């Protein structure tokens with residue numbers, strides 16, 4: 001079950017849409033039994049069309065296709081596109097319809113991004129299905145094979161059941177035979193687990209990262225587009241840097257899709273850098289990727305490690321313990337860092353006063369709004 005470690009897995013990093021989109025589409029084309037597709041943000045457009053066409057084709061050749069979409073995130077996914085899928089035989093379920101007058105309940109969103117093929121291959125990462133992701137933004141996905149794929153499927157089924165209790169969609173995701181046991185028996189491959197989060201009720205992704213940082217021996221490298229960290233995460237990053245660990249933070253730079261989020265995150269730069277954390281802002285485009293490396297432990301998935309992810313959302317990340325995968329992750333980081341601008345602490349201290357005021361105001365407002373420590 002998810003949150004438990006399994007052996008005998010294979011993980012492959014697929015940086016940039018030109019790598020992960022064809023890989024996911026090929027996997028859908030090759031599906032024989034089932035496709036489980038869970039996504040937060042899905043908007044009609046060219047990117048969505050690629051997936052709709054592949055999913056509809058799969059459905060027409062008898063593959064069971066299930067889409068679990070977040071109601072809020074899918075508001076730009078047009079009815080005619082939904083019809084194309086359902087007319088081909090796919091089943092769509094919307095997670096947590098907005099309930100007027102029930103703000104707290106409505107804030108819970110399904111932020112996960114996953115694709116599971118025939119219970120033997122899965123994909124997760126930060127990607128969403130909008131044209132920005134295809135043409136302009138940078139993201140990273142991991143392809144997953146091995147026993148841990150069953151845990152991704154189980155997580156999907158759980159969310160599907162809970163969403164359907166409210167909507168009474170009759171069919172349920174099928175289970176099919178997979179090759180996981182062969183792979184497990186072979187003993188080859190990497191150790192991995194699915195870590196998930198359900199708002200404040202269950203925060204394993206958050207605590208897992210914090211535990212790893214607290215016991216790091218060499219490096220703590222974190223990449224997130226929306227750096228709105230909890231106090232506990234900041235404290236652990238600073239403590240690690242103070243005891244000589246190589247702590248680096250890679251965040252989105254000037255091409256941010258929500259500039260105010262960037263300025264809010266900058267509120268924390270001075271203290272982090274004073275503790276020894278090195279901060280980089282990605283330059284070529286907006287990076288929406290979410291992955292971390294702590295020694296030989298890695299995590300990649302939907303979680304932004306921000307208040308929103310931790311307080312309200314359903315999240316899911318792939319965690320891996322493997323020196324081979326850590327090597328790949330390190331190379332990915334190094335490639336991204338080479339395209340980033342490192343913040344110079346002295347130059348930062350001399351930035352215009354109005355910028356510091358802007359960060360302070362936004363940072364204070366954020367702290368008051370979230371009240372999550």
Ligand SMILES: O=P(O)(O)OC[C@H](O)CO
Nearest residue numbers: 040041111126128257304
């Ligand atoms: O919530 P995320 O991390 O999937 O990001 C979604 C887009 O940034 C919305 O602007």
